[in-house]
Amino acid sequence: MTTNRTYVKTEVVGSSDKSVSDAIDSAIATASRSLRNLDWFEVVEVRGNIRDSKVSNYQVTLKLGLRYEPKA
Known part of the structure; x- marks a missing residue:
C-alpha cells in the first residue's frame, strides 16, 4: 500500500573548497x-x-524536501 505524503521545501547553500559533492x-x-x-x-x-x-x-x-508532520 502506498502512503500519501506531503512535503515542505526549503532552500540552503552549501560550500566547499574540495568539490561539488562535498558542498552538497x-x-x-x-x-x-x-x-x-x-x-x-x-x-x-x-x-x-x-x-x-x-x-x-x-x-x-539545494532545495530540501522535508516530510510534513501535522500537529497531533
Whole structure:
C-alpha cells in the first residue's frame, strides 16, 4: 500500500573548497542538525569562486524536501 505524503521545501547553500559533492554533503549535514524528516534534495544551482585561474570554492544551492508532520 502506498502512503500519501506531503512535503515542505526549503532552500540552503552549501560550500566547499574540495568539490561539488562535498558542498552538497556539507549542506545536508548542517541542515539535518536543525531540520527533521529530510527526505530528498534537488540541486538548483552550482557556482564557485576562482582564484589564481583555479577553482577555489564550490557553492551549491539545494532545495530540501522535508516530510510534513501535522500537529497531533
